[in-house]
Amino acid sequence: MTIDFNTAAIVSIACWATGSLLSLLRHRIPALKHPGTVFSFAGSLAMAGYIAYYWLLLDRPPLRTLGETRLWYAALIPLVGFLVEYRWKIVWLKYYCVVLASFFLVINIQHPEVFDKTLMPALQSPWFIPHVVVYLVGYVLLAASSVTALHNVFLQLRSKATVTGESVSHYLALLGFVFLSFGLIFGALWAKEAWGHYWTWDPKETWAFLSWLAYLGYLHAYRYKIEQGKLQWYLALSFLVLLVCWFGVNYLPSAQNSVHTYTQS
Amino acid sequence: MVVVRRRWFQTPWEFRESALFTVVALLGGFVFQYISDGQGIAQPHWPINLIALSLFAVVILTIGIGFRNSLAVKWFGGIPMGLCLIFAIAALSLAGGIFPQEAAESHSLPARFGLYKIFSGWPFALVVLLFLANLGIALSWRLIPFQAQNLQFILFHAGFWIALSCGIFGSSDLQRLVVPIEEGKANNLGYTMESDTPRQLPFSVFLHDFSLEEYPPQLLLYDPHSDKLLMDKSQAIIEVRKGTTASWKGSTVLVLDYISSGMPGHDGIPHPADRSTGIPYAKVRISTGSTQHEAWLSTGSPFLKPDAAQLGNFYLIMIPGTPKSFRSAVTVQDSHNHVLMANLGVNRPVNFMGWKLYQMGYDEKAGRWSTLSLIEVIRDPWLPAVYLGFFMIMAGNILFFWNGIKRKEVTS
Numbered sequence A: 001m002t003i004d005f006n007t008a009a010i011v012s013i014a015c016w017a018t019g020s021l022l023s024l025l026r027h028r029i030p031a032l033k034h035p036g037t038v039f040s041f042a043g044s045l046a047m048a049g050y051i052a053y054y055w056l057l058l059d060r061p062p063l064r065t066l067g068e069t070r071l072w073y074a075a076l077i078p079l080v081g082f083l084v085e086y087r088w089k090i091v092w093l094k095y096y097c098v099v100l101a102s103f104f105l106v107i108n109i110q111h112p113e114v115f116d117k118t119l120m121p122a123l124q125s126p127w128f129i130p131h132v133v134v135y136l137v138g139y140v141l142l143a144a145s146s147v148t149a150l151h152n153v154f155l156q157l158r159s160k161a162t163v164t165g166e167s168v169s170h171y172l173a174l175l176g177f178v179f180l181s182f183g184l185i186f187g188a189l190w191a192k193e194a195w196g197h198y199w200t201w202d203p204k205e206t207w208a209f210l211s212w213l214a215y216l217g218y219l220h221a222y223r224y225k226i227e228q229g230k231l232q233w234y235l236a237l238s239f240l241v242l243l244v245c246w247f248g249v250n251y252l253p254s255a256q257n258s259v260h261t262y263t264q265s
Numbered sequence B: 001m002v003v004v005r006r007r008w009f010q011t012p013w014e015f016r017e018s019a020l021f022t023v024v025a026l027l028g029g030f031v032f033q034y035i036s037d038g039q040g041i042a043q044p045h046w047p048i049n050l051i052a053l054s055l056f057a058v059v060i061l062t063i064g065i066g067f068r069n070s071l072a073v074k075w076f077g078g079i080p081m082g083l084c085l086i087f088a089i090a091a092l093s094l095a096g097g098i099f100p101q102e103a104a105e106s107h108s109l110p111a112r113f114g115l116y117k118i119f120s121g122w123p124f125a126l127v128v129l130l131f132l133a134n135l136g137i138a139l140s141w142r143l144i145p146f147q148a149q150n151l152q153f154i155l156f157h158a159g160f161w162i163a164l165s166c167g168i169f170g171s172s173d174l175q176r177l178v179v180p181i182e183e184g185k186a187n188n189l190g191y192t193m194e195s196d197t198p199r200q201l202p203f204s205v206f207l208h209d210f211s212l213e214e215y216p217p218q219l220l221l222y223d224p225h226s227d228k229l230l231m232d233k234s235q236a237i238i239e240v241r242k243g244t245t246a247s248w249k250g251s252t253v254l255v256l257d258y259i260s261s262g263m264p265g266h267d268g269i270p271h272p273a274d275r276s277t278g279i280p281y282a283k284v285r286i287s288t289g290s291t292q293h294e295a296w297l298s299t300g301s302p303f304l305k306p307d308a309a310q311l312g313n314f315y316l317i318m319i320p321g322t323p324k325s326f327r328s329a330v331t332v333q334d335s336h337n338h339v340l341m342a343n344l345g346v347n348r349p350v351n352f353m354g355w356k357l358y359q360m361g362y363d364e365k366a367g368r369w370s371t372l373s374l375i376e377v378i379r380d381p382w383l384p385a386v387y388l389g390f391f392m393i394m395a396g397n398i399l400f401f402w403n404g405i406k407r408k409e410v411t412s
């Protein structure tokens, strides 16, 4: 018996939608606040459960293909939204996050994965999971940071920017940078064991380095006290570089013989 | 708020001047590259590169500490310059991330500007050198006088300085050679990617055995008209096992029996055989509408023809699974009688007298029957320095994470 991915995805999306709706209504009916939270969490929990199940079914961690990584983003991105709500009492981020997560699941529904249990020898390494998971978490944080920054940009245009809003995008970027740095170095250490050299300017490596540089630039610009207006724009746009690194590399002329383009479905 | 417009070259210098400087450096790099006809730079080897790097470090630290009040040095070691150089490196990497980076010889215009060899060209070298100078000066100010609160800064910046400089200056001492070895033979010659003349290694490698394990074979439908392989309707890779089912275009296929290693029998029925000679066989039942028939499929091998079954205008075929693991049992020996017996596998390299040996490949046409193993041997004397840099960055990262988390408490 196999649990259908579509069912799991629809359950998750339905939970998030219900949770968000209840949460939007909580101003009128305060009693809806907790059920809202429970539903929102249940959505991510359902996806986490599906990932665990899929892992068992595959006999290998579902981290090999782009579609498989989208499952993880779908489960994790809303959690960042919830964390920010809990920590800074900023509620709106979680709506963006939930929409983003649902978007990932819809892509997967429309492009069913080739169900493939094999894992090529180079990926059979103790570094595989930490490297990919650290990157996943980094991307999730930076995605949330960009969304926050974009929101701040709109607020600025209406002269309503807040210090809290700006510090949220900053801390998310900072934490994301930490994970990106670990991911980069773990990748280098792994490459040494698997391919013989820690850095070969493979297109994926080059783009990962570029994304890291983008955030390195941000941190120094922040330190130099560049105006917030510009910094928020910068953070919002930095995500484009990440997107190329993550999806786009496969389509670039340089990537024809890259060792780690994700398997396409 | 009064906005004071800075004029060009008004002291203290800032972004504009740094950006101008960086652009000039980049242009200069491309001009050099053009004049040298797209050739990269010939880097010095050990120990010249070590001496050059040490001298460079001493000069930078001296300038940073000795002239720390000079406006020019302050400008050169400042964040604006750092940012401009970070963007310059990013711009070059962007070019390297878009143009395919291969060593193909060509005399087109982009090739003369080194766009296909960005990372070994003049512009990149120049910008990295300036970057190291800028970073080194910024670092020198925090190193002396030393303060514990600067530890995070020092770990990050010194770590990156060490990793980048040693990685780049040491790249000329990196040796990567491929050693092809036949089972039952030894070899002490290695080939580089660039040339066909082998190089003598200070040791020899004897190959006892090469072995390859495959995932289970897969069922696919072959369309002879379009020469394409079709997946079944569930889009799953169908791994052949007893009881596996699959369906294509109104027909269903059931695997009745599976022999992972067999040989053809006299009566057309295969019988189990030793793994060294046998090939996978599967007995399938194909049902289309109300008709059914059974057939034996096999993957074939260099010695046996594969067996397929007809399914309408298509053929149902079984192809060997992808490699799951492959390894070489080897004995490595040098002239001083150091001996090492090891089982090399992908992700499982071994060390021998400053060299690292990797399982690289095999004869892919022969697949499981390959008697040839390709071993890559690598010597990188600068690796410990680069790793020291990596670990310093990671330590700085942990502090940064910790401080980031702690500082949140203040804002809330």
Ligand code: HEM
Pocket (backbone or CB within 6 Å): A216, A219, A220, A222, A223, B077, B078, B079, B081, B082, B083, B085, B086, B131, B134, B135, B138, B153, B156, B157, B160, B393, B400
């Ligand atoms: C291009 C040359 C660079 C210069 C001139 C430079 C300079 C600086 C300066 C002056 C600071 C402020 C430190 C403080 O206030 O304590 C800083 C912070 C920092 N730098 Fe650099 N840096 C450079 C490159 C790098 C690189 C390559 C890395 C990464 C390995 C890095 C990582 C950091 C981090 C993580 C911070 C802390 C930012 C924060 O606290 O918000 N820097 N840098």
